Structure formats: structure tokens, C-alpha cells
Amino acid sequence: MANEVLKKGGEVASEVSGDTRSFDFEGMRFGVKAWRASASGAREGGSPAVPIVLVHGFAQQASTWDDTAQLLADAGAECFGFKLAGHGAGACSAGGDPAERPGFFDLCFQARALLAFCRIVARDAGVAPVLVGYSMGGRVALQAACLAAGDLRDGDQLNRTALRSSAAFALCDRTRRLDVAGACQRDVAANAARMSAAAPFSALVLESAGTGPVDDAAREALRERNFAWAARVRGEGVSAFMDWWAGLPLFESQQHLPADQQERLRAGRLANDKESLALSFERAGAHAMPSQGESIRALCELAAKGIPVSYLAGELDAKYCKVASTLQTESQGAVSCRVVPAAGHNIHLEQSEAFNAILGEVVESCTPKPAAP
Template sequence: MASEVLKKGGEVTSEVWGETRGFDFEGMRFGMKAWRASASSARESGALSAPIVLVHGFAQQASTWDKVALSLSRTGVECFAFELAGHGKSARPTVGDVPGREAFDLDFQAQALLAFCEAVTHVAGRLPVLVGYSMGGRVALQAARLVADDLRDGGQIGRIALRSSAAFAPCGRSGRLDVAGGGQRDTAATSADDAAQVPEARAPFVALVLESAGLGPADAASRGALRERNFAWAARVRGEGVSAFMDWWAGLPLFESQQYLSADQRERLRASRLANDAESLALSFEQAGAHAMSSQGESIRALCELAAKGIPVSYLAGELDAKYCKVASTLQAESQGAVSCRVAPAAGHNIHLEQPEAFGAILEEVVESCTPKPAAP
């Protein structure tokens, strides 16, 4: 259960604000990046905008969110990117490293993401909007399913222990954060009086946005086919190496619309893909591929349950991405409208890369809907 893992807590360590940092969870180092609100209107009229937690896709890093996050930060919205296992500044295993292999497990990464959301809540003072793209959407959806399970069973997700939770605080003169012993909170030692003040069970995020994310296997046959495909891809990247594999990957029909990006954008995209190592990419396929997800029916049920509890759920697909437009259509029908499904014009699989302004505007709408209006004077 997610609540049991969250009670164990996570630890955040950092050096310079605004650069990629680290988030430690159960012995695994995950990279992260933050964009603090810079607009003078960040606290306008006493309103405190919900922050945003962003989770990238396969073979990407936190920097994929730079354009969207910088734009949002200028409007007063703080953004925090979480880097998946083996990506960006997150720890990368060596071949045959069993503990490292386990860190790629889909459920483990989902649990780490929930703990990260709690850390962001501690820093920003508000529950975040959780946004996941493609593989990141897969992890976010698995996290949502864990939360729905906990809430359904009466779990207490709000009762967690965050070690060194003050680590998101501003840097001192040395440019480093002193996190030793700071901000510690251990609910296992909570007194009876304190226990009475513990908030009711809640989700660690105030809204969920899924961008071009799968919903899980429809049945056992589909799960088996996905597993066979993902293990074949893992073998391919190990055998061919990252450069050759990424040349093939970029040519998949899923990414056809990216040919219309500028030459500079395409070059930066390729460079970010080549920054990965073969073993991390292979483990991502094997341990966190679509075959490892909950079933489609379980996923849709979880999303509907969160929506019924007042947690808005949105699904975004690009107009030029036929595969995920079909996913959006299925979700719209199966959820009977409980999940808001949108199609972004002139965009393919990666909406936030191909149409960042439109994507940012949608996130602003979600944040605004989750931000309480200031009380009248």
C-alpha cells in the first residue's frame, strides 16, 4: 500500500536552487529540478497557487519541461520536475546490479513520486497538481491507483515521515543547503494528543493531468504481448547501443509529427536522448513498461474514484497522435465523463514540446481551478 511506503519517508538534498538536485527515497537517488515563481503577482491578493509536479517521458530528463515551467513560473506557479530511475541525474545501475534493477520497478517509482509530492507540499505550502507525460504518465497513473486503493481502504496517506523535509529551503551563503537534522518529522513517535490533530486521509496531489499516457493492458493476452515487445526492445537497446537504438526510436510513427520541429529543436531532442545509457533504458522497458501497469479497467476505476472525491483528472492527447487520441476516446466513454479528455490541435505525442504555449495554458487552467479565491475584504 502506498501509505505504508510513504510513512517510511523520503529525503531531499540539494545544492544550488534552480538546478537539478537529488531526492532520496528508500536508498534510491532520484534527480529533480525546480523553477520557483518569479512574478511579482505570485502571491497576488493573498492567493497561493498550487505548485506543479512534472514527470518526463522515456529517455528524457527534467529539462524537457524548461519552456513550459519557465513560462508558468513567470505567472506565479512553482514547478518541480521529478526524474525517473536511470534518467537525468537519477542513479544509474551497473549491469547485474540487482538493487538498482529493483529501483526501476513501476510501483517503487510510483511510491517515490508520491513521497516527492509530499515534499513539494511541505515546501510550497499547497498540494501540487501532478502532471505525467507518456512513461511519466504511466508512473503518475500507477501512483494514482495506489492512492485510490489507500483511500478506498481507509488508509492514512497524510501520516508520513519526511526526513530533512526542509531541504527545499533557500540556500545559505555557502550556496549549499544544511539539511542535517533539519525539518525531521516522524509520525511513528506521534503522541496521542498529536495523533488527534493528524489530518484525514487525503491524496498527496490536488489534481492529476495525464499527457499521452497508456491506461494499462486491456486483458491477459494484451499484457503478454506488451511484455514480449518491451523485453525485445530492451534486448535491442542493449545489443545495438543507445545511438543506433535512438535513431530507430525517433523513426517510429508515434513521433512522426516531430519532423516539423525546428532543426535546433530536433538536435536538442536527439542530444537529450543520447544522454542516456543502454542498461537504464533496458531496465525501464523491463521493469516499468506498460505490461507492468494495472489493468485498464483498474486504472479507469481509480481515476473515476479520485474524480468522485473532488480530485480533478484530465487526459490530454495530440490531434496528430491517432493512437492516444483513441485512448482518450476510450477513457472519455468508460469514465462517463468523470475524466476531462482533451485533444490538443496541431500536436503529436509530445504536446508540451510541440505546442508548449497551448500546453502551458491548459496547466494554468487546472492550477486556477485548484486555487481557492481570496476571501473578500
């Protein structure tokens, strides 16, 4: 098993072990699930599709993306499920007791770790991945986008088209192109320099994600709610809390999912530690996000730099349909907002075909075209 270290905002290491991987960032070990691209899905001219980094929701696991990722992998796209801090058994193996290292759960810390992981994927692939975040994962992805937009705002004017066509980003041999621990044959130093100068993702897709509190009063209300939820999970335990959580109106449409899918959802929710879930509420809840105005500004700036931003809401999810409507208006169309029919909060489970079709369009738009002979 090989290791490779990238110095960017702290020490980063990655390991490869079959389809289950681990990613260390400043002392925290994040789980990663990988789905290898199918050789039968190779594109015309041998050009592989842009890779995809998928970030799950609260109390879920990377496996929530299994069906989506497998279909995308069959179509030729390498996929990585990034597991958030404290989610799943052994999730804090690099940090010990989660209560002793609460900073690992901070929204900004997880966003920086996600950006670092995207840089490594981009370095191996030769092109920055499409970043997809669902619900809480969308919150972390949006925070990462705000950080990336801030970096660009501080003086970088690098054009994404030029980045994609750079000789330093020439594609590796297909069998090795996304071996996170492999040593691809190209100018790594030049590659890393270019990646640090731009957002390390080709496009951003937010699924049923909040965009931040509108003002200080809203932020305080969210903080009080999230701390109350944290106290509840600590007091009741995971099983009782998740019975209550699954009954929230937000998840009502999931009652129509096939029984086996509902069972997998519940099993995933129960495979969590109560202290980790509580810390996720307290340290990475919606109250910790940038304001709605800051978030929308950042998304518009990324779109202006040539990084497509999409927002998806389910038709049956009134709360996030309203978020989509506000975002569409406030961004003046810079963010592509879509409402998916017959879907609730979890679009990629409830209407997987529609979700995969939309994501496939995004991937196709970002995938470099083969050079003319």
C-alpha cells in the first residue's frame, strides 16, 4: 500500500485498498468509497469522463450513492463517495474519541478536507471532478465552494478552459488515472501549482441543500434548533432519535420507497455514534454556514469563472423548492435551478433516473473532448 502526501493547508495523505479508501487530513481520517469506471463505458476517442466526488447527507454513509455511482461508473465515470466526519463505524479512527477532537466536525474543517481530496482526485485524473453534495453534504460542498470563490477573489484570474487544456493536465493511462496513491507520469509540480490557482472542481451540483441563514436572527434560531437536536440524540440514543428523525415531514415521501431501500436507509442511520451525530449538529449545522447572501455571491462568482453550478430540489419538498426559487432569482439565472417531479428531499433515491440524467449532462459538459486527429 502506497502513500502520497500533498502539502496544501495542512498535511494530506491518502491510501488505496480495493474499493474502500481512507483519506487523512490534519489528523482526521475520512472514509472514501470508490467505484471504478467500466472499460465498456469508455468514450469515443478513449477520453474518460470527468470524475465525480459525491458527499452524503446527515446520518448517512457513502453507500447511499451505490446505485447512482454504479450507473455513472458503467458509463465511464470514476466516482468517489466522501464520508463526512463521525459518520459510520470507525469514522473517527484517526482522532479517537470524537468528544476529544470536536474541531474535526467543524463545517469549515470538513470543507477544507473536501477541497484537499478534490485536488488529489484532479491531480490523478488530469481534470477536476464534478462535486456533488446532498443535504448536509451539500452544506459542506457549498462551504467548500465559498472557500474556493474566496481564493479566486483574492487575485486568481485563471480561466477554466485554459486549465482543462493545460499540458500539465494531460490524461494518464486509463488503468491508472485515478489511483489516488499512484505516481502518474507527468509534471506533478506544475499540475499542483495550477490546481492551487483554481477551484479543484469542474462543476458543483447541490441537491436539497440550504444556502445559509438570511440574517443574524435566523442564524440564532437555527443554532438553538440544532443544539436542541444535539441534546435530544445524546439523551435518547441513536435508535429512538432516528425513529423521530425519519418521521419528520421532510422525509415523508421516503415512505413510498421500496421496503428494502427503507431498511437500508434505517440501517445506515443506526450505524452511527450519538456523540458524533450531536457534534455534527453543533459544529456543522446550518447555523455554521455563511449567510445566504455570501453563499449566493460565491456561487455566482464561480459561475462567472466558468464553473457550472446546479441546484436540484424535489417537487414534493416545499422547503427546498423555495430555496431553489430564491436562488434562481437572486443569482439572476447564473445558477441552474431545477425542480425534479415526483421527488422529495432525497432525489437520487426517490427519482434516480431523473437525477442520473441531470448529473450525466453536467459530467458530459465538463468532460474534455478528445483532440482532433
